[in-house]
Amino acid sequence: MNQLHHDDGGTRGSLTSADRIARSLGWLSIGLGVAELAAPRLLARSLGLEGKERLIRAYGAREMVSGVGALSANPAPAIWSRAGGDALDLATLARGLKADGGRRRNVGIAMAAVAGIAAIDIACASMLTAQNRRPKTGGLRDYSGRSGFPQPPEAMRGKAARVAAQPSAVMPQMQPA
């Protein structure tokens, strides 16, 4: 067949930048979650949080849940939960500031990273919430004039009842080939 249409080559898509960021954050969550679940001792040692391995594992589980949510069709709640989780992470990491030398530096780097990610989480969650928002009451249209019928519904009641009266309506007989 010949070319049917000369297009302008333009492409438009439904995926927004907030959706893309949410997906990246979702995979980041899952990656962090795996690390926290699989290697809590290593993380605790490097951050001066010895004795907090169980807590780190719990945070890993939290990250996994957030990650799965962030990859779902409605990621906004999961990204907001990530922002809350960031606050918990910062509070926990702050305990590591009491550690010495290199480990204290590690904690500082980790806190800076979490703070940066927290800013991205909050920005992303705000964008998702805004793009999905619909008015609760104001601005809604009233479709009470759209019956589709030529007369009031009461006058249309049963106008096609003859079809329902046919026994073949639900399970028709086989037609000849």
Place this chain on the structure above:
Amino acid sequence: MKALVWHGKKDIRYETVPDPEIEEPRDAIIKVTACAICGSDLHLFHNMIPGMEPGDVVGHEFMGEVIEVGPENKALRKGDRIVVPFTIICGECDQCRRGNFSVCERSNRNKDVADKIFGHRTAGLFGYTHLTGGYQGGQAEYVRIPFADKTHVKIPDGLSDEQVLFLGDIFPTGWQAAIQCDIEPTDTVAIWGAGPVGQMAIRSAILLGAKQVVAIDNLPERLSMAAAGGAITINFDDESVIERLNELTDGKGPEKCIDAVGMEAHATATLDSVYDRVKQAAMLETDRPHVLREMIYVCRPAGILSIPGVYAGLIDKLPFGMLMNKGLTVRTGQTHVNRWTSELLSLIADGQIDPSFVITHRGDLADGPDMYRMFENKQDSCIKVVLRP
């Protein structure tokens, strides 16, 4: 040509794809004049239906003008104006001859996979999963119609595109949902979901003579349209669905219940929906069957449950014992579109109903990605979108 193309979750793009060609002797190619976004397109948009592939052209509610026909297609000619049923039918197999068009035995070209997944194959569908053939859809400038000598509804002059477009899906889907209820003049028909299919089911139940029709939703604009069609409305944010339905039926429950919601019931409205959402996220359940549970609970014993809403796979905590002991009848399935189109076209032509009442938004095909977002989020009181390529 240009088309709306699926690339993954929430990722529909308006982009260039190869032009369709005649592949089989019974084919036709149409130039699309109007197409719609259907609620089940949102299941694809949310990647809830398995078997989609990046690059698939979506859309299964469309119509247009025939511009090319295959050599063995004697039923259509260039210039014919047709609505295309979303179920592709051969018209000759055992199921087609019984009128069970949505389970045509020949139109699903991936029938080997479908046989394994479903036990037995179902019909090919446009713009849907590869489990139903992976046929390119109608949100496009042009579409190839397989088995086009049977897979069409010819439209007479004098009817506008918007009057007849929904013969391809939502009107016969709502109609079949009501027909499956065996409606009697004493019946109360309760309909969950006042989206486009729910709206059509409401009008169908009225036309078929139900004593009272009750529509259940939480969106005021949809409930206002439901009331316009003759339904008593229940906003589940404001009142108990069970209590109100029992109150409307002298404590006996509705005789007939229609699920026009399907697999993506409101995720936070009830405890069981939250449970389903969590299991869904953990990939332990595919669908959220809150409406099925509520219907089984509230339906009058010996009543009928009619399920046009789409379900994809596995559901959990379905009270089957309640269903059995109450003696409920369940009728469901994709729509046997061609079984109903002759009657419905007559109703439209006779002026008994104008299905275009449901259209709230119109746009160009290029607006499609934005319209998907708007429809998904129910923004701007959006109920039904019609696009023109």
